[in-house]
Amino acid sequence: EVQLVESGGGLVQPGRSLRLSCAASGFTFDDYAMHWVRQAPGKGLEWVSGISWNSGSIGYADSVKGRFTISRDNAKNSLYLQMNSLRAEDTALYYCAKAPSAMVQGSFDYWGQGTLVTVSS
Amino acid sequence: AIRMTQSPSSLSASTGDRVTITCRASQGISSYLAWYQQKPGKAPKLLIYAASTLQSGVPSRFSGSGSGTDFTLTISCLQSEDFATYYCQQYYSYLMYTFGQGTKLEIK
Numbered sequence: 001e002v003q004l005v006e007s008g009g010g011l012v013q014p015g016r017s018l019r020l021s022c023a024a025s026g027f028t029f030d031d032y033a034m035h036w037v038r039q040a041p042g043k044g045l046e047w048v049s050g051i052s053w054n055s056g057s058i059g060y061a062d063s064v065k066g067r068f069t070i071s072r073d074n075a076k077n078s079l080y081l082q083m084n085s086l087r088a089e090d091t092a093l094y095y096c097a098k099a100p101s102a103m104v105q106g107s108f109d110y111w112g113q114g115t116l117v118t119v120s121s
Numbered sequence: 122a123i124r125m126t127q128s129p130s131s132l133s134a135s136t137g138d139r140v141t142i143t144c145r146a147s148q149g150i151s152s153y154l155a156w157y158q159q160k161p162g163k164a165p166k167l168l169i170y171a172a173s174t175l176q177s178g179v180p181s182r183f184s185g186s187g188s189g190t191d192f193t194l195t196i197s198c199l200q201s202e203d204f205a206t207y208y209c210q211q212y213y214s215y216l217m218y219t220f221g222q223g224t225k226l227e228i229k
Contacts, residue, residue: 044222045223047219050218059217095165104216106170108210109170109176113163
């Protein structure tokens with residue numbers, strides 16, 4: 001059974017940093033691309049960032065480009081999102097999502113339950 | 122960025138009804154479109170990818186169609202568990218993926 005478990009969320013002041021993690025199990029992690037998708041309270045879904053199986057292809061939404069960094073450790077079956085210079089508008093539930101193939105272009109076939117990031121002074 | 126517009130934003134229907142949700146892309150996206158279902162407090166669930174391919178385990182009352190700029194999600198016979206919010210997502214624009222604003226399907 002595919003499982004994605006996010007962690008690392010919390011309350012953080014504007015301008016500070018936070019690192020999210022996603023622990024994957026139930027599938028061969030290094031065979032698949034991975035993504036982060038967020039959802040602000042009461043709002044819709046927003047794709048944040050994606051990374052191919054070997055980290056060779058990486059992309060970011062314009063809203064986070066230059067501030068967020070996605071990475072993965074295939075030996076640890078883990079996905080990360082380093083978030084710097086956080087803003088109030090980054091407040092959201094952050095989901096880790098699995099791609100159906102090694103390539104970043106595609107849908108998201110499994111999702112974690114999310115970790116909540118609140119940016120507030 | 123490619124803008125995805127869903128209609129309607131909300132919809133009231135009864136169990137057993139046939140409902141259709143529309144998603145329009147601001148430019149052609151071929152068939153690079155997915156549909157998701159999200160229930161309150163839960164993560165989204167993939168229903169359909171490549172515009173019309175049903176994800177494994179999804180009931181056959183769900184179907185998708187369209188290509189280019191206009192797409193539809195149809196639920197042929199609404200069940201109680203289908204009341205949720207539905208999102209379309211384009212993955213045509215490489216690493217610039219966007220979702221529709223969502224359609225909330227409520228019980229009439």
